[in-house]
Amino acid sequence: MTQQTQKDRGTAVVTGASTGMGALYAARLARMGYDLIIVARNHNRLNQLAEHITTDSGRSVEVVAADLADLTQLAAVEEKLRQDASITLLVNNAGIGTHLPLLQSEADKMTAMINLNVIALTRLTYAVVPGFVARGHGAIINIASIVSIAPELLNGVYGASKAYVLAFSQSLHHELADKGIQVQAVLPGATATPFWDNGGLSLDKLDPAIVMSAQEMVDAALTGFARGEPITIPSLQDESLWINYEQARQAMIPHLGSQTPAERYTPTSFH
Numbered sequence: 001m002t003q004q005t006q007k008d009r010g011t012a013v014v015t016g017a018s019t020g021m022g023a024l025y026a027a028r029l030a031r032m033g034y035d036l037i038i039v040a041r042n043h044n045r046l047n048q049l050a051e052h053i054t055t056d057s058g059r060s061v062e063v064v065a066a067d068l069a070d071l072t073q074l075a076a077v078e079e080k081l082r083q084d085a086s087i088t089l090l091v092n093n094a095g096i097g098t099h100l101p102l103l104q105s106e107a108d109k110m111t112a113m114i115n116l117n118v119i120a121l122t123r124l125t126y127a128v129v130p131g132f133v134a135r136g137h138g139a140i141i142n143i144a145s146i147v148s149i150a151p152e153l154l155n156g157v158y159g160a161s162k163a164y165v166l167a168f169s170q171s172l173h174h175e176l177a178d179k180g181i182q183v184q185a186v187l188p189g190a191t192a193t194p195f196w197d198n199g200g201l202s203l204d205k206l207d208p209a210i211v212m213s214a215q216e217m218v219d220a221a222l223t224g225f226a227r228g229e230p231i232t233i234p235s236l237q238d239e240s241l242w243i244n245y246e247q248a249r250q251a252m253i254p255h256l257g258s259q260t261p262a263e264r265y266t267p268t269s270f271h
Helices: 020-032 043-057 071-083 107-135 156-179 214-226 239-255
Strands: 011-015 035-040 061-065 087-092 138-143 181-186
Touching (some): 011 107, 043 061, 107 138
Parallel strands (some): 087 138
16 A cells, blocks of 8 residues: 555545546545545446555545436435535546537437536536535536637537536636635546547547547646646647637637627628
């Protein structure tokens, strides 16, 4: 067993924890001193992960097998999160995606994607935030994607769902920062996880130069979390590009409301 972290950081909830980035987040957070509640559909994988993490870190790990796209199962997880005052961190990692163009995608599958990527993430956040506010501390990590700012790259519904995650996180940061609550949105680029095979595109079809290992992605994201970044883009090498983008967005905000249309929209003649 590795040496247990001295500081007790409370309990971290990690969704989509059975594989990929979720499993890595769980393992890293346990080593940082968090007890865990890990959530995913696959009970066997969760149990195996829990046993491994407890052996490695000595932390307590509770397993919750639930399909967060199912509203009844989601509601049960929400209730658990509302009632557990030990929770100090929520990692909204559960999500699905696809590379298929809109016209090749089934509407029911797109609805299922929205239910998991948007509805579940929102409702779990609503479940923990009141307790965080009452206790004066807590943190939320929302896993978005680079397609939240580059929706042309993959399926439009997937990009839109991740744009929601980004906008929601930015609004939460604005609303909750002065209440002692940290909010971080993580925007991974292409990452070596089961996401690609699950979405119908083999990982070996991608240019290796743009694919980051899941371990490096999670470690970079947690470094951004420790730095207090509201937005973390591990694969963006030139940080000034994001800084300029965000400064331009902020500069535009005061000019987005007016009682008159812009001059370029002055009616001319209609035929």
